[in-house]
Structures are given as structure tokens and as C-alpha cells.
Amino acid sequence: MRRIVWLASFPKSGNTWTRAFLGSYLSPPGQAVSINELSSITTFDARQDWHDLAIGKPFVGKTLDDSLVLRPKIQRMIAASRPGSRFVKTHSKMGRVGEVDLILPEVTAAAIYIMRNPFDVSVSYARHNNLSVDDAIQRMCDPMNLNSTETLIFDCLGRWDEHIQGWTTAPGLARHVMRYEDMVENPKKAFQGLLAFLKVPIDPKKLRHSLKATSFKELQRQERQKGFKEKPKHAKSFFVSGKAGGWKDELTVEQVETLRTEFADTLEKYFPEVVKEADAFIAQENPVQ
Template identity: 25%
Template sequence: MQGIRWIASYPKTGNTWLRCMLAAYLTGRAPRVWNDMHAESLHLEAMLLGGDLPPTEPAEPVLVKTHLKADVPVLGLFREATAKIVYLVRNPRDMLLSSMRMAGIPHDDVARGRIFARDYLANEGLGMMEPGATGESGLGSWPDNVRSWTESSRELFPGADVLTMRYEDLRADPVARFSEIVEFLDLGRPLDPEGIRRAVDSSTLDRMRELEQRSDRQGGGSPLRRGVVRKTTGGRGGGQRQPFVGEGRYDQSLSFLGEDIEAAYQELLQGGSGFAHYAKQYGYAG
């Protein structure tokens, strides 16, 4: 089946890990640098920055990654071309902490971490934290992003099938869940169980750290944007650049930033807000 296959998610949800597994599965070998991954799945935001777009009438299955909401105007160009949507969700606590690390704020910098966490919770995500930031203006809040792909996508992409996958389930049983994703995507070839296992084995956290280090040494691009190597120092907030590949932790607490921060998160889980609704729906309300 031809058409666009979106690999969509809010930032820091495991999108890059999934794309690494897909690249390894499709090519039969582990990506050695980030650009090997980008060659197998396009990055919408990076293409937009370069004045380019994925094909609107693809003659074969095309994988495209995005963090944008499904209802941003540019995605309307792919209304008829979209065949499949894989949407990843993750515990908002873990997304917050991973985003904080990517902002250059180390775990032990509690003062700056508290500021970041308060802003993240007040805005229910990254979308409004840096209004002019490249690639973030179309994120929306976390609940808005989830809603656009899991509920509104039926209207936005009427010919598409949707699979929602929890990051935690993919981590708990990567072979079974990745098999489910590959079969769902219908990539034009029979499912290869041995290829699935090889792809999972080649995309462990340790292997992805090696990929990141090799890319930094060799200029093999960035996980964020094809062809761009991130600097080793700097980062938002003036901190030293943190590695892109973290520890893959889940079900973390925010209490180390102060009990008031954890209490603010718990308050978000109350009532009938969209944040509370999706946190409960996907098992993140504890």
C-alpha cells in the first residue's frame, strides 16, 4: 500500500528510538550515524526548514516523523496521501524530565529545574514555552497534540488507520510491540521475525549512545535535524549540552524538584481537563 506513514509524537516520547529500529529493520543493518536513520524516515520539521516537503502523491510507502499537531495547516497537504499513523504516548512526568535534560539543565540543578518544570506544567507541555522557537510553534500542549492525532485524525486523514502505542509498552516488550508496529505500517514486504529481533537488538540504549558518539565524531548529522551536528557545549539556559540519548527511564517522580512541583502535577490530573483525561486514559494518573 502506497502513502505516507506518520511516526508522530510529542517531543521526548521515544520517536527517535522507534525510527532507529525501523531503519535497522528496513536496511538489515544498524544505523551507524544519525543520517542513516534520516535516510529511511523523513523529518517533516527539518524539511520545512529547508523549504522542502514529503511527496504529496507517494508511489510507495514513505515514513515521515513529526512532533507537530495533526491539524496544523501544512499537514492538510497530506489529507489524501496519509495511509497510516503511529502515535506514541509517554508518561508526561518522564517527558518533562527528558525535556529538561535536553534544555541543558542537569538533574542536580534544582533551581533551574523548578523553573522549567513550573513552566512546562503551566503550559501543559512545551508548545507555549518558547513561542518563536523553530519547530515548536505547531506543537500545542500535550493534550492538544494527543487529541489531534488520536481523535481528530479521522476527520483530517479520512483514509488513514491509526495505532497508538505507549512508550512504556514498547520498552517492556520491544520485540512484540515493534512487530505490531511494523505489521500495522504495511511496508510492502512480509513481516520478518528475525529482522525484527535484529532491529531491536541493534537499537538498545547502549547501541544508540554509540551511534550518537560516532555521529558527533564523524559529522553524521543530528537526531534533531538531518545534516546538522549539535555543539558539545551551550544549550538553552546556558548549560552544557546533554547527550540526546538518555537512560530511557519511566514512571519517575518530580518530588526531587520539590513536593510542590509533584503536587502541581497531581493537581493537573484532577477535574475534567484534557490533560487529566489523557493521563487517565493511558495510565499516567498515578
Template identity: 35%
Template sequence: MGALIWLASYPKSGNTWMRSFLHNLFRNEHKPVSINEIDDFCLSGSVVHWYRGYISTPLQEITEEETARYRMQVQRDFTTVFPDSVFVKTHNYLGDHQGVPLHNMDVTAGAIYIVRNPLDVVLSMMPHFGISLEEAIESLANEAAGTMRTATHVPEHYGSWSTNVRTWTRQPSPGLFVVRYEDMLDKPRKTFKQVTKFLGLNPSQERIERAIKFSSFKTLKTQEEKTGFKERPGISKSFFREGKRDQWRAKLTPDQVRRIIADHHEQMARFGYIPEDYKDAVPAEKAVSNVDG
């Protein structure tokens, strides 16, 4: 039995990339691990079949109340899947929903949280969720944002981008490692080495670089083109879009940039996401959200 390590992020922030890196690192094979085997390594906290032993009604009819009632026990069940640490993907904010925690801290050993510039996140949200840019900007600031129940998944509760980031990162802890998507791009060797150190691992540099190569955007996109990716939403043409940073400069209007900064300036400032040429977009009186999740 192993304790849980959450791989957490707001959607479209690099969670799948991190999962792929770790999967390739642990498997240590001489070819990339299939992206469609990623759930063999990292569980998804929202998959509905985990509730099968607790609910007699058809799983596609599970209610929000039933999900909340059994969530803590379901997550305790995760610890029995592997004898060592169990990695679990989540896009939920860190807090309670309907009076029940979204993450069972009693069986948690730690978490890796990936944060990405919201100016780029909105561009990735559009094709992934099949929404317009304006809808993506609105969703980014929506405290009730999340997913609906489906036949295969229970709802996820993202909160706004700011709430998601704040609730996971506001209290530094030895059990929490926060990594920026942009550092994964710009400084992959240093950044992923820090990830392995946080996990108490000491792999060779060669092994780390092979895992970086096998989980690169180019490799993941090529795999998706050849075999498909079962996590791709049906509404989206592809899961892996471009994997770049700062695309917002060519694709967002100044008004859209200012709106996102106005909505999220507090957390954006913490992670260095407010551009120098938009410093004046930060409200003179910094409003503090009263939503803690």
C-alpha cells in the same frame, strides 16, 4: 510516489527510538544503522530547505505566514522522495495553525503516535531544552508551546502535552496506531511486532529482534558517544539520556506530581498514567480543555 506515514509524538516521547527501529528493520543489515543516517529513511517535516522552491527570500528569514502558505505543497512534495510509503517525523499537534492544517491529510496514508508518561517526559525535557524542572512543567501545559524559527528549521507547534496527545488519538482509525513508550520498554517483541503488522509487514521474528537490538537505548547511546548525533540540541550534553521509566518517583516532589496530574489528568487516565497513590490528585470536577488545535 508514496503516501505519507507520520511518526508523531510530543517531544522526548520515543520518536527517535521508533525511527531507529524502523530504519534498522527496513535496512536489515548485520550491524546497527548509523543514527546520523536516520533522516535518509525518515524525513523531518520541519526542515526549512523543503521550502526552497517556493520562497525567494533567504530561508533563514522565512516567516510564519509563508510557512503556513506553502506547508501543504511542501508535504505533497514529500511523497515524491520515495516510490513507496514515506515516513515523516512530526512533533506538531494534529490540527490547524493560522487557519492551515499542520499535516496534509490528502497525501497521508496513516500515522504511528508514540505517547509517554508526562511525569517522565518533563525529566527528559530539562536537559534537552536546557530548562529547569518548573519551566518544563509549565511548558508541558502551555498551549502555545513549540519551537522558534532557526536557520535550518521552520517552527513546530506542539501545543500542551494533553492537546498533542488528544488531537492525535481521540478518533480511533484503521490508519492510526497508538503505542505507549512504556510498552516499547516492557514488551518490545510484542509491541514492535504490532508495529510491523500495522504497516502491513511480515518480517521474521529474527529480523524484528535484530532491529530491536540495533535500536536499543544502549546501542543508540553508544553510537552518540562515539560519533555524536546531529539532532542533539547544542544546549544539551547528550540526546540519549537514560531511556528508563518511572524515574519521576525519585525526582519529582509530591506537589510537582499533583500539579502535572491536575493539568493533564484526562489524557493521563486514558493511558494508565495516574498512579494509584495519586488518584486523589484528579480534580473533583474534571475540566475539559476547549483547545482542539
């Protein structure tokens, strides 16, 4: 029952944008999917209702294990919930915690993995979780990094680089990797590549419409008019900037140095142009005397 196509990413890396695009492109003509209707085309492995269904009553956890042990059952439930493939958003890392597979191979058909450079992620992750940037960076560097809901449904994220390594090297996994920076620079090319991976015919007119319907300005407009149910309660808005490289106006040299050092190997492999920008930023702030 390999039906799940994972939409996987470390938080604040472009997952919502990708889901919005798929919602627009895969919908019948004249039936556009708004940002508050993304659940009609994708679901989420950490949703409250799946946990409620898994135990037959409202789920309220007390420990990590309470949520963790339900993951295999929930993934099997999602895979069996409708015929054909099912897009499922996840922020979980790839791997095991104790005896639990965080991502079940038996229900997995493929994965779309979206990554974003850690400098921009740190700023957005801090804002989204109501943290200082220093605290956000500390969590991104923590192998035990967890996100949780009010009812203690946990996402096991781990380190930013561990997250990328797990999803991009998992053996036997059919995967398509996207970089947020490429999505911003050339969304047409980026999403054409995604459709090709999914073996979905590319209709130029439909592609133009979907790119326009899911532009950052359009997503912001929808949120201003009707709100966004995925927005954290403390946040003024979910769609704040959307640009790549905004970290240069937000981070200190010490913060850039920490991320550059912690994630050196993964940065150099996947974000060589950002490495050059980070090194130039550090050199500018610390000129040789």
C-alpha cells in the same frame, strides 16, 4: 497522493527509538542504519532543507506565519519526492492554525503515534530544551506551545493532552498507537505490533537483531563514539536515561500535582498505572496528619 506515514509524537516520547528500529528492520541485510543515517528511511516536516527547497533559497523566518504557510507545500513535496510510502517524523499537533492544516489529509496514508507519560516527558523535555522543569511544565500546559529552530521553523505542539487527543481521535485516520512505557517493558511485543500494523512480515531472526541493534545501550554507544547530529548544541548527550518512571527521582510533589491536575482525563485514559504512582507519590509527600 496519500503516501505519508506520520511518525508523530510530543517531543521526547520515543520517536527517535521508533525511527531507529524501523531503520534497522527495513534495511537490507548487512546494511544497518546508524543513528546519524535515520534520514535515509525517515524525513522530518520541520527540516531546514525542505524549507529551503520550498522557497528556492535559504529559509530564514521572521514570524510564525513565514514557517506555517509553507507546511502544505512542504508536505506535498515530501509526498511526491519518491514513489511509495514515506515515513515522516513530526512533533506537530493535529489540527489547524488559522486557515492552515498542520497535517494535510490529502497526503496522509496513516500515522504511528507514540505517547509517553507527562511526568517523564517533563524531565526530558526540560533537559532537551535547556529549560527548568517548571518552565517545561508550563509549556506543556500551554495551548500555544511552540518549538522553533534558529531560523524560526516552528512546530505547533500545543498542550501535551491536546496533542494526544488530536492524533488519537482524528476522523478517518488509520493509526497505530504506541506507549513508550510498553516499549520499555516489552520491546519485542511493542515493535511486533508496529510491524503488523505496517503489514510488514515478521522475521524472528531479523526482529531479534533489530531489537539488539536499537537497544538504549546500543544507541548510547553510537552517540558516544560518533555523536548524534540531532543532539541540541547545549546538551551533553541525547540518549540520557531511556527508562520509564525516572520522574520519581526528579520531580517535586508540587510539579507532580500540577501535571496530575492539568492532564487528569488523558492520564486516566491512557496511563492509569502511572496515575496510581503519581497519587501514591503525592500522598507519601503529603501524609494525612
